[in-house]
Amino acid sequence: MDVFTAVAEPSRRTLLDLLADGERSAGELVASLPALTQPAVSRHLRILREAGLVEVRPDGQRRIYTLRPEGLAELDDWLARYRRYWTRHLDSLERHLADTRTPTAERTDQS
Amino acid sequence: MDVFTAVAEPSRRTLLDLLADGERSAGELVASLPALTQPAVSRHLRILREAGLVEVRPDGQRRIYTLRPEGLAELDDWLARYRRYWTRHLDSLERHLADTRTPTAERTDQS
DNA sequence: GGCATATATACGCGTCAACGAATGTACAGT
DNA sequence: ACTGTACATTCGTTGACGCGTATATATGCC
Structure with a gap:
């Protein structure tokens, strides 16, 4: 399943949002989605993994999931084509970039 | 249909990509998607319109579609939460912002 | 009016995705 | 070895989505 479809599912976005706060075990994620059963969450996690959005690491009988941003x-690359069309939050985004860029600051792009 | 689901469909992304180059009549869009019939494209355009991603304007018997970025x-707001986690293309994005920002308010704060 | 063009909608169908229940697999503790 | 816990997978069902065909609704032109 491609990234766009994977992210289209609200429960899967919720899972990613949870993992954005830090790694979680499968059981914790199941507990965070009370509307779904354990198998349902497990299936969503599989789809996210196959889409390259999360990683799993075994820890005894647990599976620890981590975000793979x-x-x-x-998705961001596709959206970049449209970002030029709206100016909302441009300043805050630029400030954010200035704050969070990598210390190594690679410029190995084109040009 | 929500924006995430609307954008998950490849043909609909193609339609948005075409409209990013400028407004198009429904017929032009149909011609640009030879794999689909006219009704199929019309349905996709309806979904994009209901998701708030395009606008329609009548022009005689034609309907002119324009992007509503x-x-x-x-989608961008949701993605912003994750953008801090990867550094790929940050430089090109920043350059892009510097190129396309509104004529007012230059910041030029890159190190 | 009459007919062609442009676009939208209705309908029926096949496919696929998401679900819960049941079951399988692996590890932990005793 | 046995039992419980954690998680994944299978199965069958249901509902939504996307499609083409056929049809409706304009508008334009003569």
Whole structure:
């Protein structure tokens, strides 16, 4: 399943939002989504993993899920084409970039 | 249909990409998607309109569709939460912002 | 009016996604 | 070895989505 479809599902966005706060075990994620059963959450996690949006690490009998945000780059790349059309939050975004850019600041792009 | 679901469909992303180049009549859009019939494209356009991503304007017997990029802000807002986690293309994005920002308010705060 | 063009809607169908229940698998503790 | 816990997978069902065909609703032109 591609990234766009994976992210289209509200429960899966909720899972990503939870993982944005830090890694979580499968059981914790199940507990955070009371509307869904354990198998349903497990299936969503599989889809997110296959889409490259999360990673799993075993910890005894638990599975620890972590966010893999690079997977969202494809979505961001597509959106970049449209970002020039609205000016909302441009300043705050630019400030954010200035704050969070990597210390190494690679400029190995084109140009 | 919400914005995430609307954008999940590849043909609908193609339609938005076409409209990013400028307004198009429904017929032109149909011609640009040879794999689909006219009714199929018309239905996709309806979904995009109901999701707030395009606007229609009548022109005689034609319907002119225009992009409504603010509709993508919801997607961008959600993505903003994750943008801090990956650094890919930050430089190009920043350059892009510097190029396309509104004529007012230059900040030029890059290190 | 009469006919062609442009676009939208109605309908029926096949496919796919998401669900819960049931079951399987693996690890932990005793 | 046995039992419980944590998680994944299978199965069958249901509902939504996307499609093409056929049809409706304009508008334009003669």
